[in-house]
Amino acid sequence: MATSKNFPFAYIHKKICKTDDAVISIQCKAIQYGLGCFSGIRGFWNSNKKNLYIFRLKDHFERFRESAKILGMQLEMDYKKFEKVIMELLKKNKVKEDVYIRPTLYSGSTQLTPRFDNEGDDVAIYMISLKEYFKAGEGLNVCVSSWRRFDDDVFSVKAKMTGAYSSSALAKTEAIKNGFDEPIFLNRDGKVCEASGANIFGIKDGVVWTPPPGSNILNGITRRSLLSLFEKIGIPVREENFDRSMLYTFDEAFLSGTAAKVAAIRSVDRRIIGNGKEGPLTKKVSDLYSKAATCELKGFEKWCTPTK
Ligand SMILES: Cc1ncc(COP(=O)(O)O)c(C=O)c1O
Known part of the structure; x- marks a missing residue:
């Protein structure tokens, strides 16, 4: 598997911050019980057009929204906001290469019981550079x-x-x-x-x-x-x-x-x-x-x- 590099800015608690500062409590249900859902999205750099294209962003958001619905989690972000945050992050991270974007809706509640309907659901987004996930070429x-x-x-x-x-x-x-x-x-x-x-x-x-x-x-x-x-x-x-x-x-x-x-x-x-x-x-x-x-x-x- 290829190595990847973190981009310096991420999103959590409704704002952009340094990726290193995007941290959550060890007590929260995302850590204790794995309560959350996520998406993996790619952006591809087109060197001819000198532009980065995000692949099927709306479809990824739709699946993210459906995941939240299935689990009964609160996704307080519509597609417009989702796109806006991702665009802002890409700009702030000065991304001009193939990128992998990872939005996660995690349960930030620190209450003890494993249930999905407590308050504290929050969206976090980080991005890494990613060419090949599997070693290329060999099969x-x-x-x-x-x-x-x-x-x-x-x-x-x-x-x-x-x-x-x-x-x-x-x-x-x-x-x-x-x-x-x-x-x-x-x-x-x-x-x-x-x-x-x-x-x-x-x-x-x-x-x-x-x-x-x-x-x-x-x-x-x-x-x-x-x-x-x-x-x-x-x-x-x-x-x-x-x-x-x-x-x-x-x-x-x-x-x-x-x-x-x-x-x-x-x-x-x-x-x-x-x-x-x-x-x-x-x-x-x-x-x-x-x-x-x-x-x-x-x-x-x-x-x-x-x-x-
Ligand atoms: C279990 C599983 N199946 C299939 C896929 C492929 O889905 P997609 O093409 O939407 O990335 C993924 C990747 O997210 C996955 O985790």
Whole structure:
């Protein structure tokens, strides 16, 4: 994983401050119980246009708002304010490179009981520079995790809930300790779900497969973008459940996510996918995504919010 650098200014307690000063009490429920939800947003620097474009900002806000709603948390910020704060922070941090923006709605209440309806919910936003989340180029060696994806009646899989990422952390730690780059979760029914922080796609005989939104996955914004891009180039997609065995026999497979972007899978449980290299359709959709994200793809400019 690539290293990243913190930008010096962040937002918390309704104002911009130094990132080092954006701190919360050890007593608060965000720390004690992981009560909160978050979003991960990317901005891409277009060196031709000398402009930074934020990818699908409104859609990210919408999911953030829905996460708060699912959890019953108070998000006292509308889209206009959200955009304004992010734009101000980008300006103050003088961002002229690819950036990863992390807004979190955390429970700042210091009362003891784990519940979501106390006062003190607050939005914090920080940003880091981020080129590649996964090591570029080589393809990922993934494994099927021994940890199952939780069902929506255990934790909400649709709210990007901070505490729920303990599940991702268990699977990711196990995968790395066993020599893999990333785990793939199965759900209780044994169907393929997603990775620790990314959605999964497979391609077989020219058809793209990805699990449907109802199968214990986060309905990724990158995932939705790629579905639109596959539609644009006329590649058939099946949003359907599939098994572990099918995962082994795909011609191509890749992960998608804001941090991950489009990341080709080289092997699953040490079985090489295709010829072990990024497949042609993966490359095609990855290139289209990169163009769309930098506001260079005709017809998809609406996905990009320019910062100047
Ligand atoms: C568990 C999980 N699945 C999928 C994704 C991909 O979602 P998106 O493309 O909106 O970043 C993420 C990343 O946020 C994630 O954490």
